[in-house]
Amino acid sequence: MGRAPCCDKTKVKRGPWSPEEDSKLRDYIEKYGNGGNWISLPLKAGLRRCGKSCRLRWLNYLRPNIKHGDFSEEEDRIIFSLFAAIGSRWSIIAAHLPGRTDNDIKNYWNTKLRKKLVSSSSSHSSSAMASTFLNPNSQVVKRPLTPLTTIQPCSYNPYVENPNQNPTKSLISNINGFEADQQLFPFINPNYPQDLSLSDSSNNNNNISSTTGFLQNHNMCDQYNNHNSFSSHVDGKTPEIMLKQEEIIMMMMIDHHIDQRTKGYIGDFTQGYYNNYINGHGDLKQMISGTGTNSNINMGGSGSVSASSSSSISNLAENKSSSSLLQHKCLPYFYS
């Protein structure tokens, strides 16, 4: 039994909005707002439309200060950075781009940016990132593997948003206890040379990028920010944005970890956590055992977190293979 429809589809108009309908909706909202209820708005405004359709039309098209047209290179960089950090959370990404809607950004990513990414990555020795991921024994990885046996403090947190740009919405504020854990996410290489060229002296915190809000000493995001994204490395061989397998896994684990936090699990992000996670994901295990590169991973600590109620594990239980997780969280980097 499916969910009841939000309105009677036979009694509402669908498809493109006419100028008259736009005018009615704009006039009504400018006078009365949405009255806290989109469902009843169409009736009050004299529109034969579904409330959800009105909401969408207003948010994506009619609302003031909507920016249409081409995206700037700076906007591209911000989208790349945020997508790398948080994936397809379009509404959060949109919050960093004044005037842009989540729908716009989603469309832009799907039609333009992803292709840009593919064409750039494919210019590196036949899609370096794809081959790195899909063929674990690939020799494309030039950067030494991160020594994960050493826990290094890491200030990167993909869920931190620039407090200067977006004071209203911060995921971190909703995830109790998460702040402390960011120091336990060592999926960056702390020894990798940092490029702080975008440090903004006008910013009170010189470690925060004025454009993206990401802390400057995060390898991955800063390499998006500080270079022409996906351009050739100086040595002409190593795409700087390349993710290592353990970085990918760590990103997935972080997502998993946050999911657990939101469900009230408060265990540490540790060796035990890592082992539980990997053991719960057969394909990851296979990927790792196939390479041997991560066999000495040691997350430090001794605590452990049950993985049995995470959304990731639930996905497995529902026979959504963890490849779908890979697809969601990782493959956007590797489309070829």
Place this chain on the structure above:
DNA sequence: AACGGTCTCAACCGCGGATGG
């Protein structure tokens, strides 16, 4: 000019979460 393939993007769909009775 005609046609077919591709691209774009506004709009729709359905789900999960939040909220309030």
Place this chain on the structure above:
DNA sequence: CCCATCCGCGGTTGAGACCGT
């Protein structure tokens, strides 16, 4: 605590525009 309702989100669709032959 349960249930109904609404909101907001991300994924998907499809009509029209565009492009190449």
